[in-house]
Amino acid sequence: MLKDVTATRYITPLREGGSLPGLVEADDFGTYVLKFRGAGQGRKTLVAEVVCGELARRLGLRVPRLVTVALDAVLGLGEPDPEVQELLKGSGGTNLGMDFLSGAVGFDPLAFEVSAAEAGRVVWFDALVNNVDRSWRNPNLLMWRGDLWLIDHGATMIWHHNWPGAEASAARPYDAADHALRSFAPDVGAAAERLAPLVTEELLSEVTAAVPDAWLTGEPGFDTPDDLRRAYARPLLARAATVHERIGGLEGTR
Structure with a gap:
């Protein structure tokens, strides 16, 4: 479970960010990037962030620690921007926070080097969760203390917008032609060999259990949060067992 x-x-x-996240302090003295349940993308974005973020972490990829953040809408009363004030007012209750990596810089493939092995793990993972938002235009990758960190997984698992x-x-298949790490010759075969066996029912049960009931209740077609x-x-x-065979767009990277 999340803290x-x-x-x-x-x-x-x-x-x-398109969802206008905010920076907050919390009662544990931590500083977090807060993603709001009242943002335009809705609570499914938060579900995707938790499922994919926690799955990535358990597969050995670096993701900022996730927490659930109780927000009192009264915090928005002093905000001068009307758009932000409305977002705060509409997001009372349980929201999602991720550790603020102070001093981190956005990843630039022209400025930083990534091994073929690490690039392969990231591309394989993005193919697994069908991440359409890791392009060279918008990498959603950070460099912090010399390491590569993955952020922003709200645009993943597009199938949860149409369960039937x-x-x-x-x-x-997954098209990696515009992936931010394509130029580093991602070794997705080695990544699949290493990571696919780790994606088990038990692991996925543990990962999905981290999603708060409040973000799952009331989904049409599902009786309980556990069904969802x-x-x-x-x-x-x-998808885990064979998705590496259906990753396109990496031709010519070796």
């Missing part, structure tokens, strides 16, 4: 904290101070909006078509959607958790796990389990 629960309570926001004590709203510091500033972070306008780089989830099985067919999850079976589709199993629906998230099934496509990932089915």
Whole structure:
């Protein structure tokens, strides 16, 4: 389960993200990038962040620690920006926070080097969760203390926007032609050999259990949050074994 904290101070909006995340302090004295349940993308974005972020962490990839953040809407009363104030007012309750990596810089493939092995692990993982938001235009990668960190997994698992078509959607190939790490000759074969066996029912059960019930309750077609958790796990389990065979766009990288 994720650690629960309570926001004590709203510091500033972070306008780089389309969902207008914010920087907050919490009662554990931590500083977090807060993603709001009331943002335009809705709670499914938060679910995707947790499922993919926690899965990536358990597969050995670096992801900022995730926490659930209790937000009192009163924190927005002093915010001068009306858009941000409305977002804060509409996001009372449980939101998602991730450790703020102070001093981190955005990844630039022209400025940093990544091994073929590490690039392969990231590309394989992105193919597994069908991440369409790791392009050279918007890498959603950070360099912090000399290491590569993965952020922003809200645009993954597109099948959860249409559950009746989830099985067919999850079976589709993954196009890595614009992937931010394509130029580093990603060794997806080695990544698959190492990582695919780790994606088990037990692991996915553990990962999906980290999603708060509040973000799962009331989904059409599902009676309970646990039913929905199993629906998230099934496509990932089915995809893990063979997705490396369906990654396109890496031709000519070796």
